Amino acid sequence: MIQSLKNLSAIFIAILILFASDMAYTQNTTTDEKNKTAAEVKKDDKTAGTGTDKVKPEDKKNAEVKDEKKTVKDSKKKEPLDETKKAEHIETTLKFGIQKDRKIAINQIRHIQDKAIQKKLTALLVDIVVNDSDMEIRKTAITVIGDLKAEGASGALIKALDDEAEDVKIAACFAIGRLKTAEAKPALIELIKKQDLTKDSNLTDAIITALGDLGAPEIVPFAVEAIKDSKNSKMAREKLLLFIGKNGSAEQKDFLLEIYKDEEQEMLMRSYAVKSIAKLKITAAAPDIKAVISEINSYQFAKKKKYYDLYIHSVAALAEMGDKDAIPLLMDSLRSDNTNVRLKALRLLKDFDDERTIDIIKYKMNNDPSNSVRKAARKILEDKGIIEKAKEEDYKGIEEPAEDKEDQREQ
Numbered sequence: 001m002i003q004s005l006k007n008l009s010a011i012f013i014a015i016l017i018l019f020a021s022d023m024a025y026t027q028n029t030t031t032d033e034k035n036k037t038a039a040e041v042k043k044d045d046k047t048a049g050t051g052t053d054k055v056k057p058e059d060k061k062n063a064e065v066k067d068e069k070k071t072v073k074d075s076k077k078k079e080p081l082d083e084t085k086k087a088e089h090i091e092t093t094l095k096f097g098i099q100k101d102r103k104i105a106i107n108q109i110r111h112i113q114d115k116a117i118q119k120k121l122t123a124l125l126v127d128i129v130v131n132d133s134d135m136e137i138r139k140t141a142i143t144v145i146g147d148l149k150a151e152g153a154s155g156a157l158i159k160a161l162d163d164e165a166e167d168v169k170i171a172a173c174f175a176i177g178r179l180k181t182a183e184a185k186p187a188l189i190e191l192i193k194k195q196d197l198t199k200d201s202n203l204t205d206a207i208i209t210a211l212g213d214l215g216a217p218e219i220v221p222f223a224v225e226a227i228k229d230s231k232n233s234k235m236a237r238e239k240l241l242l243f244i245g246k247n248g249s250a251e252q253k254d255f256l257l258e259i260y261k262d263e264e265q266e267m268l269m270r271s272y273a274v275k276s277i278a279k280l281k282i283t284a285a286a287p288d289i290k291a292v293i294s295e296i297n298s299y300q301f302a303k304k305k306k307y308y309d310l311y312i313h314s315v316a317a318l319a320e321m322g323d324k325d326a327i328p329l330l331m332d333s334l335r336s337d338n339t340n341v342r343l344k345a346l347r348l349l350k351d352f353d354d355e356r357t358i359d360i361i362k363y364k365m366n367n368d369p370s371n372s373v374r375k376a377a378r379k380i381l382e383d384k385g386i387i388e389k390a391k392e393e394d395y396k397g398i399e400e401p402a403e404d405k406e407d408q409r410e411q
Contacts (some may be wrong), residue, residue, distance in 0.1 A: 068400070083114045085123060095125060099134060106140045110147060122150040135165040142168065146175030154181045161187050166203050173206035177213035185214050193220045197232040208239045208314070212246045221249050224255055234289045238272055245276030253282045261292060267306075271313040278317035286323055289314050293329060308338045327354050333358055346373065351382045358386065370387040 009236045086108070093105040103379035106125065112118040126140040132138050141150075145153045153175070160172035161184070167409060211219065223240040226232055236266055241259070259265055259273040274292075276342070277285045293314050296307045304311075315333060318326035331344035346364070349357050349409045358381075383391045 026306065057152055068343075083112055083117050086112065087117045090121060091124065094128070097282065099136060102134075102137055106137070106144050108262050109144055118148070119151070121150065122148060125150070125359070126153050126156045129153070130158055132285045133255050135163075135168060137170045138163065139165070139367070141170050141177050142171040146171070146178045151177055153179070154183050155199070157181060158187050161191060168201055170206040173203075173210040174369050177210040180214060182214060185211070187215055189219055195236075197226055197229075197236045200233045200235045204236055205239055205284070206237075208243050209354055212243045215247060217247045217249070220244055220252070224252070227259075234266070234269075238268060241269065241272045241276060245272075245279035248276065250280065250282050250284070251355050253277070253285055256280075256287055257288055261288065267310050274310075274317045278320040283321050284317060289317055290325065295317075305338075308336070308341055312341050315350055316344065318353070327352055327356060331357060331360055334364060339373060342368070342370070343376055346376050346380060350383065353384075362386075377378070 009149050026119050032200065071275065090108055093101050096104060106128075109118060111122045111124070112121065122145060125145055128141040129138055129145070132141070133295070138160070140328045142157065144150075145157070157172050157179070158181070160168055160175070161176075163169050163172070173188070175181075177189070188207055188211050192211065195201065195204045195207065196202065220243075223243055224409075227240050227244075248256075256273045256277050257321070260270050262270065265273075274289060293311065296304060296311045296314075298308065312333060315326060315329045319330060330345045330349050330352075334349075336342055342364070346361070346377045351359065361380055363378050363383060365374055368374045368377065378387070381387045
């Protein structure tokens with residue numbers, strides 16, 4: 001009896017469990033369907049409301065017009081100003097801008113391609129040089145006039161030589177030299193004679209440079225006397241010595257040789273003296289130059305090192321005058337321990353068409369301890385057509401000899 005009751009209870013519990021599971025399943029299914037239906041209704045409502053497939057024609061047209069305007073606006077932002085508008089902007093800035101903006105505007109004139117527009121703007125610069133109260137603006141205007149080699153600026157540049165600001169005078173000297181303004185020569189000569197040559201001065205340097213560029217042989221006697229005066233500054237005497245190399249003549253041979261052979265003179269003065277001899281093609285001085293070279297070669301290594309610069313300037317002088325004895329001397333210079341001497345010798349050897357030089361240049365290309373010398377040697381052989389030309393990027397990093405950089409500053 002008890003066992004029967006237990007069986008009935010078990011069956012009843014099983015029925016309850018099955019019933020409860022069925023109810024839960026039905027309830028969940030109904031909820032999911034309701035949720036799904038609600039979501040679909042909401043989606044349908046949203047679609048109907050926004051009308052992705054029912055866009056009004058006027059709305060579409062308005063959107064297209066808006067996008068078109070934006071595109072035009074963006075393109076205008078990117079489109080560079082034409083040169084007429086640039087010129088108007090420059091002119092307005094020069095009239096009303098602050099110093100920084102005015103200097104920028106002046107420098108922008110360099111980049112104007114239309115020659116007529118550029119000429120009009122440089123006329124404004126000429127007016128600035130004469131009338132502007134700002135020294136920095138006057139100086140910048142003069143620099144740009146010189147760089148552009150602008151016409152019609154001679155009077156303004158000559159007047160600028162009397163400017164109260166030294167920097168403006170210096171800028172005027174360099175511009176006059178670049179423009180080859182011959183009318184300025186009398187003013188420059190008067191100015192150099194007023195300078196205190198006992199003091200280092202950038203203005204003195206600029207005046208001598210401008211006179212050298214214009215050609216002023218009439219002041220060579222003045223230069224000779226100034227060089228002889230030991231009270232004058234080293235810088236002024238050196239600069240005048242180089243000036244004689246540009247504007248002197250064979251008449252200065254004895255004077256230049258006296259400086260060149262004087263052991264008491266500074267090495268740079270001696271080097272500049274022989275450089276001027278070469279510039280003037282005073283071939284009669286060649287025996288004296290060879291004697292100095294021979295003397296330097298006789299020195300012990302420690303002493304010889306001190307004469308490297310004078311030695312290579314002397315050999316270079318013979319080479320510049322076309323003396324054939326320069327070739328073995330240059331070849332010998334390629335064995336120097338001084339990298340700059342070897343580089344200078346290579347630069348000079350490239351101007352000689354002599355088969356004796358080929359083997360040593362090839363050796364330098366392959367074996368020199370200096371990367372710069374190896375590359376420079378390769379370039380010479382390529383230019384002579386002896387080896388195939390390498391790619392341009394292979395020559396990045398070729399260094400100029402220190403003397404060459406110095407020569408560029410001198411000029």
